[in-house]
Amino acid sequence: MSDISAYAAKSNNGHMEPHKITRREPGENDVQIEIEYCGVCHSDLHAVKNDWGNSEYPLVPGHEIIGSVSAVGSNVDEFSVGDSVGVGCLVDSCQSCEACDIDLEQHCLNGAVMTYNSKTDDPGGRTYGGYSKRIVVQKDFVLRIPQNLNKAGAAPLLCAGITTYSPLHQYGVKKGMTVGIIGLGGLGHMGIKLASAMGAHTVMITTSQDKAKDAKRLGADDVLISTNKDEMKKWRGKFDFLLNTIPVGHDINPYVVLLKFDSTMCLVGAIEPLESVNGAQLISGRKVVAGSLIGGLKETQEMLDFCGQHNVVSDIEKIDMSDINDAFERMQANDVRYRFVIDMETL
Amino acid sequence: MSDISAYAAKSNNGHMEPHKITRREPGENDVQIEIEYCGVCHSDLHAVKNDWGNSEYPLVPGHEIIGSVSAVGSNVDEFSVGDSVGVGCLVDSCQSCEACDIDLEQHCLNGAVMTYNSKTDDPGGRTYGGYSKRIVVQKDFVLRIPQNLNKAGAAPLLCAGITTYSPLHQYGVKKGMTVGIIGLGGLGHMGIKLASAMGAHTVMITTSQDKAKDAKRLGADDVLISTNKDEMKKWRGKFDFLLNTIPVGHDINPYVVLLKFDSTMCLVGAIEPLESVNGAQLISGRKVVAGSLIGGLKETQEMLDFCGQHNVVSDIEKIDMSDINDAFERMQANDVRYRFVIDMETL
Known part of the structure; x- marks a missing residue:
């Protein structure tokens, strides 16, 4: 549930600055993803600014992640290198409680692990999100992106x-x-x-x-x-x-x-x-x-498949990583139609 | 949807005083009921005091009505003289709108006719409730009371x-x-x-x-x-x-x-x-x-049948009609366990 990252908020001044984060090597049930696009959600800005009082720095936001698989663990049959995949707001849950049993991992009674700023057993002790080149995620929390969807436009589907x-x-x-x-x-x-x-x-x-x-x-x-x-x-x-x-x-x-x-x-x-x-x-x-709060993994895949069938993606403005602080400012002024998406090539 | 009544609030001082109300003769789809018991609901007190600003006097409250059938119209096969029956908060609805079609007459889009203080085409132009000797109600709004239930205790089931x-x-x-x-x-x-x-x-x-x-x-x-x-x-x-x-x-x-x-x-x-x-x-x-607001007629009958199967009635204090003003005062002081029911023999 962690990643390699090069961008993080070093302080709670709401400004993103470069920072090096500990990496997790893919385990046997993991999928390693090269991130191509990451949507910019209002939650990212709240987290960077510590509006909710639970931010720990360095913090790497981003939970609207689209990329392609670059490596899989030995127990992973579900994904192959090159697959188009996505990661949303969740990267782990207990998978055995009353909520997880009915595919509502977002309400995991033992506390779901969020894609960033969440406690984990990984090196660093925290999850780091999608404003990054690469992420390693347990296979059950990796989603398939329909081939016909524009990848950048599909990123905001994940949240x-x-x-x-x-x-x-x-x-x-x-x-x-x-x-x-x-x-x-x-x-x-x-x-x-x-x-x-x-x-x-x-x-x-x-x-x-x-x-x-x-x-x-x-x-x-x-x-x-x-x-x-x-x-x-x-x-x-x-x-x-x-x-x-x-x-x-x-x-x-x-x-x-x-x-x-x-x-x-x-x-x-x-x-x-x-x-x-x-x-x-x-x-x-x-x-x-x-x-209602996001959705479980099963329903998220169903949503992506529905969007594939109906060719639904988000209306986006693609930005470079270096534009992120301007983008945050424009978001606060409600000046975006309707989602910024970072092109991770620019990181 | 009206009745013969001998008690009504003549003014909005919250005090019940005797009053004569116009009678409706039973029509071909009507059931005439000799009222034996009527529960005293908080709504009755609100109506008598005009707390909701829509009371028209003379006003006869009471929508937890239990009695026995004394006459039926020529089109009524569903009920016979002597049957134990009840009337709740509703005595008519359009029976053809989107709500009535799914047995939610209480949400009738054309306005359900409430058991008292509601507009009607009957003589007097208003409905008059169960603090009374007799009521005449359209057959679709008459409910069957399971034989095993205590009649006085069953009255509050209707609301x-x-x-x-x-x-x-x-x-x-x-x-x-x-x-x-x-x-x-x-x-x-x-x-x-x-x-x-x-x-x-x-x-x-x-x-x-x-x-x-x-x-x-x-x-x-x-x-x-x-x-x-x-x-x-x-x-x-x-x-x-x-x-x-x-x-x-x-x-x-x-x-x-x-x-x-x-x-x-x-x-x-x-x-x-x-x-x-x-x-x-x-x-x-x-x-x-x-x-949630009361229930439709179908569900009310289902509730009565359920109560019959499980022998559920209300805990009541039986009162005489002449005690009603004291009962209202005790209700306001939350001093009733748990419902007053008027014995209509005492009227």
Whole structure:
């Protein structure tokens, strides 16, 4: 669950600087991957800046990793040198608890090992992520990338893709349903593409009129401007499912009223406290507010296969490794459509 | 959907006084019921006091109605004179919308007709409830009461029973699951009895040490005192399902942490705004906060049959009609174990 890395945040000033990290040699169940692309997730920036108070430096972010296999351990029959593979947010779990048993390794009761900034028995004692030339990962946590997908565009599928696919899939989104995607960023733009590919009537719900045109290009059938009270009233009780990608605390009540009776809004972004929730709305309509966190390995592979079938990748801006600090700044200003992906050739 | 009544609240001073209400003669699809018992629900008190601002006087409360059939319309083959029957919170719905089509008449998109204080085409233009000698109800909204159940004890099943049964059933409560019932009142005591009858390991979660003994008597396997921090910590992540019957706005976060990953807390009481909800808790554990409102007719009959099989009725205090104003006062002081039921012989 570790790697060779040349980039790390040496301090918590939010600035990435070169740093040398301990290497793990591939063991018998491991796959060694030459990293070609790595997506830049908001979590990376939070980790680099220690926003969550759990960062240990040196820290190598990156959990949207695409590359090709350069070596496999003696017990690995599943992958061969040259295979296109990916690594997402997880690199290990106990594989024997109640959560792992039902393919929800992200909820491992013994604590999943995250791709970076997570404790491990490897040299260095920590995992180091994908802003790097190479990574060594246990075979069960390596994913196959469909050949037809653009590799750079596929990188964000490993986090933004599965984070949005999992709830859409879990709540049975399909043709005949009206699905709202709240918030148009890295997660939201994947939500539109995936809900649309699943056949749902997909509605982008955003505060920004500017984003309406882009939402349609991404596959939205309709756009609902949430600051327009008349529009919001018109859509009351119309949604079979809402995917809420807003990344900060907010008032969810205006969205809950958009749900049909017996329907669900799932949060994937707001890890902060939400404002007061109207209990009567939930009770009187038998409505549900749920959360969802990435996805397990089985579902992540299913998502990648689905994206292969429907030719879905992320809209990206490819950057050089040396652009990362600028990219972080632009992300903070919400100035990216819709994901930065680092070309690791440039490292 | 109306009745003959002799008691109504003439004003919104929260006091019941005698009043004469217009009668409906049974139509061809109607069942006429001589009311024997009527449970006293908190909603009755809210309606009498116009707490929700929608009361029209004269108002006859009561939607936990048990009686026997005294007449049936010409199209009614389902019921005969002398049958033990019940009427709950609903007396009509459109029976043709998306909600009615899936037996969720309580969410009728054209507006269900509630048993009292609801608009209707009948003489008087309003429905009048069960604090009365007789009621006339469309046959599809009349329920069969299993013969083995105590009639007075069965009355609260029509609201408190279905309100708790529906979410327990909907979320698949069964043997092998650990289920918490939060709050021990009219709803909570039914929650314990029903979850226990479904075979779950049932835990009463209450602020009150006084209620612990009673909870065990009602069928709880364990009692968790929610003001005890060590106890609350011990039960973290242990519950497969939580039924939250607290009737006022409160902080749900301490309860959400008690849930296992991928599990649900369902609200049935708190129609007021809830305090800030921790989005991270929902997301990181793929947890769900849901609401549930009574149940449809099909599920209500299923609940009554289940109670018949398991001999489950409510713990009640039988009162005379003339005691109703005292009973309201005691309810407000939370001084009832666990439901008042009016003996309509005394009217």
